[in-house]
Amino acid sequence: MNIFMKRFGWALLMLGMAQPAFGGSEMTSLNMVEDGRTIYERSCLICHGASGKGDGPAAFYNAAFSASRARDFTVGNYKFRSTVSGSLPVDQDLFRTVTDGIPGSMPSFSGLSIEQRWQVVAYIKTFYSGFQEETPESISLNGSPIPSTAASIQRGKALFEEMDCASCHGKQARGDGSVALAGELKDSRGLLISPNDLTNRTGWKNGTTVRDMVRTLFTGLDGTPMPSYESQLAGHKEDAWHLANYILSLSHHE
């Protein structure tokens, strides 16, 4: 399954990658934004809209009856981050989304060159002034993965119950929790949103490796009911790895 390889590869790259070498002088970054605008208008506008509000001519069809509508870049609310809940994403987070796409919702734009992807990232940041003023606060994944032993998986299963993931994701983690079935889960745009079936990784949006999973638990998916568990896990962060080991063990994938 090349997709898993790809995502894992990216995770490694992201960890090792420093901020790109652009943005030195004012001139360079202005050019970068201008070039980014051209790319945006050709590749992104159709969904994200001319003014970045997520109201392009194709946006409606992506999510007419339920989530997820193309992102509104003017409100600074992002799902796929390596930063604490409520914080803006760092550039690498945005770059990763453009490169990998978002399963189900947005195709990968790996067809753009790496330089073009950084340019379009620079451009979408201009839709929200917060990117100039705020400094995103990164989360720490706290160590490296814990081997997925039977004991670890057992601990993860207990945590799954303790932390009440089931109310949304269901007892069997099939995305059919009582709150979800009651139709009470909405995203920040008021669209009905369904919690993922955690027994099938193919539809996950924020990556499918154990590291991705732990990051999702710490950051939460802002703008959706999927909360950040950072404060709940404070003091015993290693539990996040056990929980992730359990969830991944449910997948029928190899």
Added chain:
Amino acid sequence: MAYGERFFQPCLKTALALAFVLFSTSLAGCISEAEAIPAFARKYEVNCHVCHTRQPRLNPFGEQFLENGYQMPGTEDGGIVAKLKYGDLTLDQVSNYLGVLFATTGIEHTELKREIEGSGDQTELGSPTILRLFTAGTITNNVGFFVETTTIFGRSSELELGRAFVTLNNLGGMNWGHLRVGRFDPSAYFSMARGRPQFVPIGPKLAPPFGAFSTPTVNRWSLTQSAYASKFYGLFNRSRTAIQPYDSTLFNSPEEVGIDIHGRPFGDWFLYQVGVLNGGNERAGDSNNSKDWYVMTRFDYAQSHDFSANLSGFAYFGNHNAKVSTNADVSRSRYGVGARMRYKWLDIYGAYTIDRVTDLPSGMESTFDSTATGVTVEAHAMVTDRLLLGTRYDHLDAGGLLATRKSATFVGVQAKYYLRSNMAFTVRDDFNVRNVEGGTSAARNLRNRFSVDLSIVF
């Protein structure tokens, strides 16, 4: 790896076997997912609505993807899979390239007027069943391809090659010109693309004779888009078989051999297309001494998130692309306008065309009407997240031999219920608006047709 190699050999049995393997794997894959992931959607891991309003209709993003030769808009690369070498192909990756359409008629009831010998009301169960395989994608940067085969079980049951072409994208600069070479549907970028109706074309029922320059008896009129129909009575193709007035032809032919180029050099609001074809509905080769050519322009308005519209016009210049029964060549040309409007789940589109026959043999002018027109208007709307209601109006003002020509007007209504986004039941009824008019022509004989169909794409 073995799959990859075999896949590129034109071996029918393997193709069919592969289809069934895919059928089972894809279906198994789909059931546990929120949304189905057929064909391109599989490759890019997105759901069908990223490109379609409802399959086969495209939304504005799907149109841009198509225009860019199966590459993401604004890119020169097919993305993820394009970089693979054929030798590396696994079944998984083949399924990213191969799509399958399966459609079967559960019940079909046809009410005929019983004036033509051998006809009468008919109820049929379980036929015909259509299996279409198509493979498309990109080979490398700015090179795309599309190949399809169709098998109609219960009719010929043979695997027939349909469209097959290569695209060379972004010639001269991003979106300046995209070239297609091979056998394609010229009208793919037109406001009312021939091949993307919610009302699928219903084939005719014919009775002999089928010989050269003979016109078979049509028991059941074929329900196709009248705007795109041939419209003339008494015309024949180069192999001397009758071109029926309802056959889709010229700019709106399902497959013509030729070359064309389209692009948007001035931005999203304007598209041009110019092409040259063998013409004459020839499946392969070129027995035509001369070529047909066409030009199309399209204007797009797509600003808001729930409204978009476009308007297009074309002129198709035929050159000795048909025959009359004396074996003399005539030329057919077509001029047309089309429009489409999408507002939320409402999708309305239509086309009006004027066809002209020129170069008639002297003496025939008094018995042959050389002008004909056709109009088709289709509208549909999603009324819930699973139910699509639609209607279509077709009017054909026929031309050709004055003694036999008959105009035809049909109205269709249909309800399509989606079990999943790639699987739908359709209940459809088409009726003849000219029921009360007498006569035994095919345009009158079909009174009503009702059917329940199932279609799956994966």
